[in-house]
Amino acid sequence: MYALRLPAKALLILVSLFFVCEARRATAQSCGARGVAVQVLGSGGPELEDKRASSSYLVWENGKARVMVDAGGGSALRFGESDAKMSEVDIFLFSHFHIDHSGDFPALIFSSWFEDRKHPLPIFGPPGNEYMPSTTEFVGDLFSEPHGAWRYLSDLVTPDSPGGYQLQPHNVDAGAVPVVVFRNSELAVYAVRVIHGAFPALAWRVEIGGKRIVFSGDTNGEGEGLTLLATNADIFVAHNAVPEGATGVERRLHMPPSVIGTIAGNAHVKQLVLSHRMLRTLGKEKETQVEIRRRYSGPMAFANDLDCFPLK
Numbered sequence: 001m002y003a004l005r006l007p008a009k010a011l012l013i014l015v016s017l018f019f020v021c022e023a024r025r026a027t028a029q030s031c032g033a034r035g036v037a038v039q040v041l042g043s044g045g046p047e048l049e050d051k052r053a054s055s056s057y058l059v060w061e062n063g064k065a066r067v068m069v070d071a072g073g074g075s076a077l078r079f080g081e082s083d084a085k086m087s088e089v090d091i092f093l094f095s096h097f098h099i100d101h102s103g104d105f106p107a108l109i110f111s112s113w114f115e116d117r118k119h120p121l122p123i124f125g126p127p128g129n130e131y132m133p134s135t136t137e138f139v140g141d142l143f144s145e146p147h148g149a150w151r152y153l154s155d156l157v158t159p160d161s162p163g164g165y166q167l168q169p170h171n172v173d174a175g176a177v178p179v180v181v182f183r184n185s186e187l188a189v190y191a192v193r194v195i196h197g198a199f200p201a202l203a204w205r206v207e208i209g210g211k212r213i214v215f216s217g218d219t220n221g222e223g224e225g226l227t228l229l230a231t232n233a234d235i236f237v238a239h240n241a242v243p244e245g246a247t248g249v250e251r252r253l254h255m256p257p258s259v260i261g262t263i264a265g266n267a268h269v270k271q272l273v274l275s276h277r278m279l280r281t282l283g284k285e286k287e288t289q290v291e292i293r294r295r296y297s298g299p300m301a302f303a304n305d306l307d308c309f310p311l312k
């Protein structure tokens with residue numbers, strides 16, 4: 001009797017394990033399988049103590065990650081966990097070049113080196129100043145000969161290199177009114193300059209599959225540009241890096257919840273996602289929500305790594 005029952009039990013366990021594994025795999029692949037979705041790869045800021053990857057997002061359409069925004073530390077691993085393929089990413093957008101937005105970029109590019117990507121990867125980001133490289137300088141400082149840190153991959157930035165796969169960085173000198181930066185038959189991308197202390201920074205709007213997706217990037221929310229960019233957005237991903245009442249440098253760099261709420265409300269966004277959660281805002285979700293609710297009444301969520309927001 002036992003001889004028969006034990007194998008049956010073992011078989012049952014094996015079958016269950018198979019389905020659990022398959023379910024996990026299905027969950028990992030489920031973001032954006034149909035229609036348009038935004039996936040948060042990194043919901044944290046620079047602090048590793050928060051156990052979150054730093055700022056990074058994917059825009060999915062019908063099972064493909066078409067647009068990537070930022071690549072903070074930890075995002076390369078999350079990218080792998082999301083089952084996205086670098087060879088399928090149409091364009092890469094940088095909000096700015098603080099490490100928590102760009103630190104994993106070389107890891108992603110080296111991974112893509114092993115994929116069968118033949119077409120160029122356009123990369124858009126801000127111009128530089130005395131504190132930050134421009135987008136072309138950033139990519140060049142990583143991969144160009146003779147001084148690039150990883151010049152062994154200089155084929156990636158050498159025009160007409162034999163591999164065919166090229167990084168094509170562009171500096172986007174956007175002003176306070178949104179401008180179109182990239183357009184093909186399926187997607188359009190707009191940028192506006194935002195204020196992030198002394199650091200050149202951009203907010204981005206991606207239009208794909210009839211949806212408008214807006215990323216604030218890091219900004220103190222000054223000016224009308226972000227509100228214009230976010231007008232009627234299907235989803236607005238805003239950075240919740242400082243609590244209400246922040247002052248000094250923190251406030252010069254980031255927008256408190258009241259400012260996020262004002263922008264979301266004035267722009268009539270259909271959904272608000274709060275990301276770039278730092279130790280100083282984690283645990284203050286209730287207070288944050290109260291401030292935002294005074295100014296914006298639509299759906300809102302606090303993001304965690306790998307969260308997927310399908311757009312209906």
Ligand SMILES: [Zn+2]
Nearest residue numbers: 045098100218
């Ligand atoms: Zn940041």
